[in-house]
Amino acid sequence: MMKSMKWLLVIAFCILGGMDAVAQQEAADKARMNAQKFATTLYLIDNFYVDSANSEKVVEDAIVAALKELDPHSAYLSKKEVEKANEPLVGSFEGIGVTFQLVRDTITVIGPTPGGPSEKVGIMAGDQFIKIDGEDAFGKKVDNEYVQKHLRGKKGTKVTVSVKRGKDPELMDFEIVRDKIPLNSINAAFMMGDGIGYLKLDRFAQDSDKEFKAAMAKLQEQGMTALILDLRSNSGGYLNTAIDMVDEFLKAGKLIVYTEGLRSPRQEWRSKDAGVYTDGRLVVLIDEGSASASEILSGAIQDHDRGVLIGRRSFGKGLVQRPFNLPDGAVIRLTTARYHTPTGRCIQRPYDEGADDYYKEMTKRLKNGEYFHADSIHFPDSLKYKTDGGRTVYGGGGIMPDLFMPADTSFNSKLYTNLVRKGVFNKYTVDYAMANRNKLKKQYPDFSQFNKDFNISDAMIAEVKKIAAKEKVEWDDEQYQRSEKYIKLQIKALIARNVWDMQQYYEVTLTEDPVIKKAIEVVGNEKEYQRLLK
Numbered sequence: 001m002m003k004s005m006k007w008l009l010v011i012a013f014c015i016l017g018g019m020d021a022v023a024q025q026e027a028a029d030k031a032r033m034n035a036q037k038f039a040t041t042l043y044l045i046d047n048f049y050v051d052s053a054n055s056e057k058v059v060e061d062a063i064v065a066a067l068k069e070l071d072p073h074s075a076y077l078s079k080k081e082v083e084k085a086n087e088p089l090v091g092s093f094e095g096i097g098v099t100f101q102l103v104r105d106t107i108t109v110i111g112p113t114p115g116g117p118s119e120k121v122g123i124m125a126g127d128q129f130i131k132i133d134g135e136d137a138f139g140k141k142v143d144n145e146y147v148q149k150h151l152r153g154k155k156g157t158k159v160t161v162s163v164k165r166g167k168d169p170e171l172m173d174f175e176i177v178r179d180k181i182p183l184n185s186i187n188a189a190f191m192m193g194d195g196i197g198y199l200k201l202d203r204f205a206q207d208s209d210k211e212f213k214a215a216m217a218k219l220q221e222q223g224m225t226a227l228i229l230d231l232r233s234n235s236g237g238y239l240n241t242a243i244d245m246v247d248e249f250l251k252a253g254k255l256i257v258y259t260e261g262l263r264s265p266r267q268e269w270r271s272k273d274a275g276v277y278t279d280g281r282l283v284v285l286i287d288e289g290s291a292s293a294s295e296i297l298s299g300a301i302q303d304h305d306r307g308v309l310i311g312r313r314s315f316g317k318g319l320v321q322r323p324f325n326l327p328d329g330a331v332i333r334l335t336t337a338r339y340h341t342p343t344g345r346c347i348q349r350p351y352d353e354g355a356d357d358y359y360k361e362m363t364k365r366l367k368n369g370e371y372f373h374a375d376s377i378h379f380p381d382s383l384k385y386k387t388d389g390g391r392t393v394y395g396g397g398g399i400m401p402d403l404f405m406p407a408d409t410s411f412n413s414k415l416y417t418n419l420v421r422k423g424v425f426n427k428y429t430v431d432y433a434m435a436n437r438n439k440l441k442k443q444y445p446d447f448s449q450f451n452k453d454f455n456i457s458d459a460m461i462a463e464v465k466k467i468a469a470k471e472k473v474e475w476d477d478e479q480y481q482r483s484e485k486y487i488k489l490q491i492k493a494l495i496a497r498n499v500w501d502m503q504q505y506y507e508v509t510l511t512e513d514p515v516i517k518k519a520i521e522v523v524g525n526e527k528e529y530q531r532l533l534k
Contacts, residue, residue: 038062042055060078060330063076063332064076068355070334070335071335071351071355072351072355072358072359073317073319073321073333073335074321074332074333074334074335075321075332076330076331076332076333077330077331077332077333078330079328079329081330082329082330082331093152093180093183094152094153094154094155094178094179094180095148095152095153095178095179096116096117096118096151096152096161096176096178096181097112097113097116097118097119097179097181098110098111098113098118098123098151099111099502101430102143102144102147103426103427103430103431104427105138105140106128106129106137106138106142107128107129107142107147108126108127108129108430109123109124109125109126109127109128109129110125110430110497111498113181113182116179117177117178117181118174118176121174121175121176122174123161123163123174123176124165125437125499126166126430126433126434126437126498127163127164127165128163128164128165129161129162129163130162130163130164131160131161131162131171132151132159132160132161132162133150133160134160134162137150137161152178153178154178155179155180156177156178157178158175158176158177158178159176159178160173160174160175160176161173161174161176166434166435182207184211185201185203185204185205185207185208185237186200186202186212186215187201187502187503188502188503188505188506188507189215189219189503190219190503190506190507191219191222192228192510192520194524195223195226195524196224196226196227196228196520197219197220197222197224197226197227197228198227198228198230198510198516199212199216199227199229199230201229201231203234203235203236204234204236204237204238204241204242204245204293205238206241208241208245209241209244209248213276216248216277220276224280225281226280226282226283226523227277227280227281227282227283227523228283228519228520228523229282229283229307230285231284231285231286231290231297231298232285232286232287232289232290232311233287233289233290234289234291234293235289235290235291235294235315236291236292236293236295236317237293239257239293242257242293242294242296242297243256243269243296245297246271246296246301247272247273247275248275248277248278249275249277249278249282249301249306249307250271250275250278250300250304250306251271251275252271252272252273252274253271254271254300254304255268255269255270255300255342256269256296256300256342257269257296257299257300257339257340257342258339258342259320259339259340260337260338261335261336261337263336264320264337267337281307281523281526281529282301282307282308282523283307283310283522284297284298284301284307284308284310285309285311285516286298286309286310286311286312287311287314288313288314288315288362288371289315290314290315290399291314291315291316291317292315292317292318292339294314295314295315295316295317295318295339295347295398295399296339296341296347298314299347299399300342302387302393302399302402303342303343303387303393304342305387305388305389308402308403308522308523308529308532309399309401309402309403310401310402310403310405310515310518311401311403311404311405311515312370312371312404312405312406313365313370313377313398313399313400313401314398315349316347316348316349316361316397316398317347317348318338318346318347318348318349319335319338319339319348320335320336320338321333321334321335322334322335341399343385343386343387343393344385344395345383345385345393345394346395346396347397347399348397349361349396349397349398350396350397371406371407372406373406374404377400379394379395379396379400380396383396389533389534391533403518403522403532405514408513408514408515410486411482411483411485411486411487413476413479413480413483414476415473415474415475415476415479415480415483415487416479416483416486416487418468418474419464419468419473419487422468422471422472424464424467424468424471424473425490425491425494426494427467427471428460428463428464428467428491429491429494429497429498430498432460432495432498433495433498434498436499437498440454440499441499447496447500447507450496451496451504451507451511454492454495455488455492456491456492461487461488464487486512489509489511489512490509492508493505493506496508
């Protein structure tokens with residue numbers, strides 16, 4: 001108990017820098033009193049409470065409750081939560097290296113990681129893991145947590161899997177030596193024709209800038225003269241990664257972002273050397289799911305008139321969290337400053353009404369019509385800012401694109417939603433790919449040919465309807481007619497993913513994406529591009 005009390009006092013004293021002596025003493029007295037109150041409360045619970053109490057849980061719950069009173073993004077993470085939260089950003093984990101799906105309570109391989117331990121021993125897309133280390137690995141007990149527990153592990157350790165492949169009744173045994181598996185943050189990078197490159201960034205991870213440079217080099221080798229950077233639904237990541245990536249688009253000496261807080265003096269980051277793409281036409285796609293690091297990048301691009309932003313207003317997450325390590329390996333991520341774009345705009349949207357109201361923001365935007373009408377968004381004149389070229393932009397939360405694109409609901413129907421929710425598309429396409437993989441690769445040795453010529457037949461839809469019936473999805477012909485194009489597109493894209501890779505999924509779906517169509521129209525037309533930047 002005394003150790004906890006001393007630790008609380010140390011933290012309290014550490015945050016008092018910058019105050020005058022009297023104020024420091026008053027604050028120190030308050031901090032000491034609060035620490036004593038908390039320690040005394042724990043002492044009373046441990047020694048006088050009517051039942052046994054889990055002191056660790058009581059402390060964690062108290063910390064969580066205290067942080068909730070501050071802002072929506074200050075948070076407490078247990079040691080286990082810290083490891084899980086950092087994994088996608090660190091960029092790797094240790095395991096066997098497969099992308100999988102749970103199909104009918106069975107682990108089904110979508111594809112082995114290229115060069116990974118599973119590919120090295122001969123694991124193939126479509127393989128089903130029936131046993132892991134001799135234990136049955138199917139049924140209701142099998143979920144994502146089960147898979148991670150049994151297939152992930154320390155580099156160098158071994159796991160044996162018994163695999164069912166196609167119609168072969170005999171199981172095949174593989175011994176796989178676990179290794180370090182990279183987690184790529186770029187989901188797709190390919191040419192869309194007419195010198196236009198497309199790059200989809202999923203998150204700002206530790207190695208994202210390296211991935212970006214490698215992808216850009218390949219695109220430039222293929223004759224790229226204009227780039228569409230897709231940051232839709234990119235929730236952010238590391239600040240330094242975002243800064244490094246903005247640096248790739250700007251000439252040296254440009255302000256990228258600055259942070260400032262009551263006890264955090266202003267800190268600026270500027271571009272250093274000329275980046276890998278400082279002159280070509282650039283379109284950045286954002287939406288309500290683009291947050292934090294995505295907003296730093298898009299805000300800097302917009303403020304310096306470096307490219308055109310297309311989409312919908314971004315999330316509005318512009319608070320800086322500094323991690324403070326606790327003695328047991330847990331971490332407090334405490335908000336210490338705010339992000340500002342080069343013009344001075346604060347990215348963070350208001351949270352005065354509390355966390356619950358803050359996280360209902362997207363629902364409010366939907367109700368207010370913001371997803372569909374740009375004129376439903378109102379910015380006060382007091383938050384006007386000017387870009388390098390004199391264009392007016394607004395602060396007050398989130399980044400408003402230069403060209404608004406409404407949400408596409410043309411495909412939406414109850415049938416489409418239920419087919420997705422019940423996993424009908426996944427079940428059908430996994431089975432189809434397993435049965436037809438070799439045939440498809442022989443018929444379409446080049447993916448672009450598949451994308452151009454392969455169509456979903458009525459017979460295939462009939463099979464989808466059978467699976468839908470088994471999953472108790474009511475088939476409505478009127479709703480099918482409304483969503484037919486997108487149902488077929490989704491089936492084709494998932495087949496492409498299962499036979500080739502995730503990039504091919506995007507190559508299929510983006511052909512009917514209205515935001516992509518507009519982006520191609522803008523980035524491919526110098527006159528229209530320049531008009532939007534004036």
